[in-house]
Amino acid sequence: MSDNLKQSINNVKLGENTRLADFVNLYGCEIGDNSRIGAFVEIQKNAKIGRNVKVSSHTFICEGVTIEDDVFVGHNVSFINDKYPRATANGQPQSEADWVCVPTLVRKGASIGTSSTILCGVTVGENAIVGAGSVVTKDVPANVVVAGIPARFVREIDSGAVVTDTGPKQVPFLDLKAQYRSIKTEILPAVTKVMESCSFVLGDEVSAFEREFSAYQNAAFGIAVNTGTSALHLSLLAAGIGPGDEVITVSFTFVATVAAIVYTGATPVFVDIDPDSLTMDVSEIEKAITPRTKAILPVHLHGQPADMDPIIEIARSHGLIVIEDACQAHGAEYKGRRVGSIGDMGCFSFYPGKNLGAYGEGGMVISNNQDYEQTIRMLRDWGAESKYRHVLKGYNYRMEGMQGAILRVKLRHLEAWTEARRNHARRYDELLADSGVKIPCEMPSNRHVYHIYAVRIPERDAFQKALLALGVQTGIHYPIPVHLQPAFADLGYKAGDFPHTEAAAEEVLSLPMFAELTSDQQDTVSEAVHEVFMSLTLRPSECLLFPLNEDQQYTVDLEGVV
Numbered sequence: 001m002s003d004n005l006k007q008s009i010n011n012v013k014l015g016e017n018t019r020l021a022d023f024v025n026l027y028g029c030e031i032g033d034n035s036r037i038g039a040f041v042e043i044q045k046n047a048k049i050g051r052n053v054k055v056s057s058h059t060f061i062c063e064g065v066t067i068e069d070d071v072f073v074g075h076n077v078s079f080i081n082d083k084y085p086r087a088t089a090n091g092q093p094q095s096e097a098d099w100v101c102v103p104t105l106v107r108k109g110a111s112i113g114t115s116s117t118i119l120c121g122v123t124v125g126e127n128a129i130v131g132a133g134s135v136v137t138k139d140v141p142a143n144v145v146v147a148g149i150p151a152r153f154v155r156e157i158d159s160g161a162v163v164t165d166t167g168p169k170q171v172p173f174l175d176l177k178a179q180y181r182s183i184k185t186e187i188l189p190a191v192t193k194v195m196e197s198c199s200f201v202l203g204d205e206v207s208a209f210e211r212e213f214s215a216y217q218n219a220a221f222g223i224a225v226n227t228g229t230s231a232l233h234l235s236l237l238a239a240g241i242g243p244g245d246e247v248i249t250v251s252f253t254f255v256a257t258v259a260a261i262v263y264t265g266a267t268p269v270f271v272d273i274d275p276d277s278l279t280m281d282v283s284e285i286e287k288a289i290t291p292r293t294k295a296i297l298p299v300h301l302h303g304q305p306a307d308m309d310p311i312i313e314i315a316r317s318h319g320l321i322v323i324e325d326a327c328q329a330h331g332a333e334y335k336g337r338r339v340g341s342i343g344d345m346g347c348f349s350f351y352p353g354k355n356l357g358a359y360g361e362g363g364m365v366i367s368n369n370q371d372y373e374q375t376i377r378m379l380r381d382w383g384a385e386s387k388y389r390h391v392l393k394g395y396n397y398r399m400e401g402m403q404g405a406i407l408r409v410k411l412r413h414l415e416a417w418t419e420a421r422r423n424h425a426r427r428y429d430e431l432l433a434d435s436g437v438k439i440p441c442e443m444p445s446n447r448h449v450y451h452i453y454a455v456r457i458p459e460r461d462a463f464q465k466a467l468l469a470l471g472v473q474t475g476i477h478y479p480i481p482v483h484l485q486p487a488f489a490d491l492g493y494k495a496g497d498f499p500h501t502e503a504a505a506e507e508v509l510s511l512p513m514f515a516e517l518t519s520d521q522q523d524t525v526s527e528a529v530h531e532v533f534m535s536l537t538l539r540p541s542e543c544l545l546f547p548l549n550e551d552q553q554y555t556v557d558l559e560g561v562v
């Protein structure tokens with residue numbers, strides 16, 4: 001006991017000029033020079049406090065805690081050093097031998113706000129700031145502000161001063177700028193080359209891209225056009241589809257799939273989707289076939305290939321053409337075969353946000369059939385067989401030279417980007433497995449390329465708003481199925497016609513997904529998803545709508561969320 005009876009100080013190594021307030025309780029610890037320890041602070045044995053540290057009143061610093069120099073600790077801060085403390089061990093009061101002390105480190109210059117709790121095993125990084133009342137559950141990086149329960153990233157700090165005040169961390173749905181930054185040095189010379197050659201429409205770069213992309217997709221021919229919609233339109237025309245014909249497709253797709261059929265004068269006929277893959281339910285196709293049916297147009301939605309073998313088999317047995325809408329599925333594979341080259345023709349979009357995106361619009365038809373190739377090549381350029389000799393009523397659907405050059409550069413990165421997307425998807429699968437949302441299914445026959453990573457959740461719209469409030473941008477692909485779109489009311493469909501399609505449209509929510517997505521961003525998304533699921537008032541009956549795998553049990557305490 002110290003001389004001063006208002007202090008309890010035992011076996012403490014005290015630095016010079018260190019001042020202790022009344023009613024401190026310090027034992028077996030070490031405190032460096034020039035530090036200040038406030039009233040009612042307890043510091044346990046083996047705790048180490050550095051120089052110039054200020055510990056405010058009522059704080060508890062336990063064994064296992066190391067606080068480096070220049071740290072500020074507010075009032076009433078609690079450190080914890082045993083994950084599963086018990087009062088007794090084997091029926092006896094716990095002894096020191098029973099404690100499992102997990103060390104905690106607060107690095108130089110950090111500040112810990114009043115009434116925070118720091119769980120054991122974490123490191124609070126240099127100069128980091130923990131907001132008052134936070135509960136720190138995981139490592140805090142250097143030079144950041146965290147706050148809340150659990151503590152989350154708020155903003156970065158530069159040299160100890162807060163220089164950016166961007167509010168909660170934002171995770172964009174898509175970050176095209178990050179991709180551009182990573183390939184800028186390759187893109188600019190490619191663009192300059194086109195400028196200098198003045199090959200602004202079609203030209204060598206587009207021809208080379210046609211060869212390279214069709215080879216990548218395992219097709220003999222590629223015809224570059226100005227959009228994915230044009231690719232669909234021209235492939236339908238090349239297949240001879242027109243007024244009076246029917247084309248079987250899905251309603252759970254981007255509107256362009258259906259619009260392209262309507263452009264030809266043919267009638268789209270919808271079938272429902274399979275609820276797991278979200279692609280065409282092949283068991284529905286036969287029922288939709290009539291004497292007018294000319295083609296089947298499956299969509300490899302979100303980057304997941306449709307079940308192509310039965311589609312081809314049905315098509316062959318009825319003499320139908322198969323056109324694949326692969327606008328979202330660059331590099332995707334079905335049973336080891338690249339999509340787009342499985343049916344008679346495959347159509348791709350190079351819209352900027354696609355897995356392979358132009359810096360503007362772009363599209364391509366690929367095929368192994370030379371007749372289709374020649375027809376489409378003419379149709380995209382005013383139906384011209386040779387200059388100013390127009391043998392077909394064609395269109396101006398040509399690809400720009402600049403887009404060809406840019407897409408050639410990007411194609412070199414596509415495999416790496418696709419693998420990055422697939423890794424992100426696997427990580428999301430793990431992070432979200434117990435979150436309450438339904439994660440996407442990758443069908444066993446497929447190499448899904450995760451253009452979209454769509455989870456499913458009832459009360460999706462509220463969920464989306466709550467995620468946005470936490471800084472997580474999401475998308476919905478697609479909220480209204482085409483058969484319920486006002487523009488297609490004349491097709492005569494009504495709500496209830498395609499139950500799986502309509503349920504998916506109400507429940508899908510696309511999480512941030514792009515090759516450059518960081519683990520930190522994924523963690524933020526995952527934490528937000530968990531938090532929103534817990535905080536939204538979900539009725540138990542709704543929660544239980546999620547099918548549970550045998551090995552995947554709910555960890556959400558339903559009583560707690562009602």
Ligand SMILES: Cc1ncc(COP(=O)(O)O)c(C=O)c1O
Nearest residue numbers: 227228229254256257327349351
């Ligand atoms: C499934 C699907 N089909 C067709 C298209 C049309 O492509 P584009 O926008 O290049 O015309 C898209 C693109 O958004 C799409 O996602």
